[in-house]
Amino acid sequence: MMNERELHEECGVFGVYGVENAALVSYFGLHSLQHRGQEGCGIVTSDHNTLRRTKGLGLVSEVFNDNNLKPLVGNMAIGHVRYSTAGGGGIENVQPFHFRHHTGDFALAHNGNLVNSNELKHYLEEKGSIFQSTSDSEVLAHLIKKDIDQKRFAYSIMDALQMIEGAFAFLIMTKDKLYACRDKYGLRPLSIGKINGGYVVSSETCAFEVINAQFVRDVEPGEVVVIDENGITSYDYSKYKKYHMCAMEYIYFSRPDSDIEGTNVHAFRKETGRLLYKEAPADADIVIGVPDSSLSAAIGYAEASGIPYEMGLIKNKYVGRTFIQPTQSMRERGLRMKLSAVSSIIKNKRVILIDDSLVRGTTCKRIVALLKEVGATEVHVRIASPQITNPCFYGVDISTYEELISAHKTVDEVCKIIGADSLSFISKEALFEAGKRNDLCLACFTGNYPTALYQSIKDANKDGKF
Secondary structure (H helix, E strand, O other): OOOOOOOOOOOEEEEEEOOOOHHHHHHHHHHHOHHHOOOEEEEEEEOOOOEEEEEEEOOHHHHOOHHHHOOOOOOEEEEEEEOOOOOOOOHHHOOOEEEOOOOOOEEEEEEEEEOOHHHHHHHHHHOOOOOOOOOOOHHHHHHOOOOOOHHHHHHHHHHHHOOOOEEEEEEEEOOOOEEEEEOOOOOOOOEEEEEOOEEEEEOOOHHHHHOOOEEEEEOOOOEEEEEEOOEEEEEEOOOOOOOOEEHHHHHHHOOOOOEEOOEEHHHHHHHHHHHHHHHOOOOOOEEEEOOOOOHHHHHHHHHHHOOOEOOOEEEOOOOOOOOOOOOHHHHOOOHHHHEEEOHHHHOOOEEEEEEOOOOOOHHHHHHHHHHHHOOOOEEEEEEOOOOOOOOOOOOOOOOOHHHOHHHOOOHHHHHHHHOOOEEEEOOHHHHHHHHOOOOEEOHHHHOOOOOOOOOHHHHHOOOOOO
C-alpha cells in the first residue's frame, strides 16, 4: 500500500484569549488546521484559575464531542494537532502538554523541531529533570525557570528560548496569560488575529476565516508576544532575526487560503506554475494537477502555456486514515482508493502532470502508470519545487538521504524510474520570484541549513554521503 502522501504535514497550534467558550473556538480553529496533523489533537483551557485538558489520538472531529468539550470552561485556550516528528507517536506525545507546579500550572504546544533537543535533554536530566514524553517539545518546559513571581515568567521563557536551536512556534498558557513565541530564523509561521474583543493565535491564517477573526499581524522571528488583560505586549528574546520561512510551507504544507508573511499561498503556487512553464515548456494537449496542493500550480502552468487545464485526477476525500483492509489484489491497486483518473479526459491525450514535489518517487511513478493505463499517449511531469536532495531537520518527515530519490539520482534517471516521457523541476530562483522575497529556507533543496545541526546530520547520514 502506498503512503498517503510522499510528504507528511507538520503540526498546528491554535490559541485563544478573552473569548467566550474558548474551547469551542479552539475546536473550529484546530479543524481548520487538520491538514497539518492527523495523528492526535488536544485542547487546554483556563478560567483564570484552573487549567483543564482533553486530548486523544485521531482527528479533531473524532477526539472532541459535546461531552468532553463542555468541561473545558474558560475564555482562554491553546490547542494542537499533531503529526509525529521528533519523538515518534503515542498518546503521551499528543499535545498540548500540561505541567503542574507549585509556582503555577502552565500548558505548552509546539509546531516544529528542535535540533539540539538530545543535548538539552542530557543536560536537564543531569540536573534532575524527568521527562514524561519522548517529544522534543517538552524540553522547553524543563528549561523555563519556575518562579513564585509570575511577572517574571516572560523573562524565564525568553531565557529558555535562547538555549534552543531549530524551528518552532510555541504557545504557552498560564492561568491568566497567553504567550506566543517564534524561532529567530522565522522558519515556522505564526499569526495573531482579533475576535470579539479578544485574540486568537494560529499556525495559519485560514483558521481565522471560520471563526470570523480579523488578521492583526504575524509574530516576528525572535519575538515573544504576551496576551493578557492589558492587551498585547511584545518582547525580543533575540536580536538575531531572519526571515527564512520554510519554502515547503508555500509549496505544500499550508492551505491555499492562508497568507504567510503577506503572500497568499494559492497566489504563490499559481505563480510557480507560470514560472515553471517559462523554464520547462512542453508540447501537450492538457495540463492536470495532483490533488490538492498541486492544483494552483497546474492552473498557473495552463494559463501561461495556453494549454487547457483539466481535472484529470480526482481525489476521494472519504478515504480516511483507517479503512477496511482490502484483499491482496485490491492492495496492489491501492492508489485508486485515493486517486482516480478521469479516463474520458485522459484517453489519447498528451498530458502535462504538475506535482508540488518529488520526494521518494513512489507515488509519482504510480500516477504516471495510472495515466498511461487509462490511455494517455505521453506524460510529461513538471515539479513546482526544486529537487529535494537533502533531509529536513525542522519538522518535516524527510530525515535521511537514502529516502530521497534526487539525492542519488540524476533528473534523467529519476524520469526513467517514474516512467515519464520527460521530467523537469522549477529553479530555486523561481521560488524567490514567486514569493517576491529573497529569504526562504531552501535547505532540503540546497543543503544550506540556517541553524547548527548538532547530532541531526550524523543521524541522517545512513548512505555515507559525508
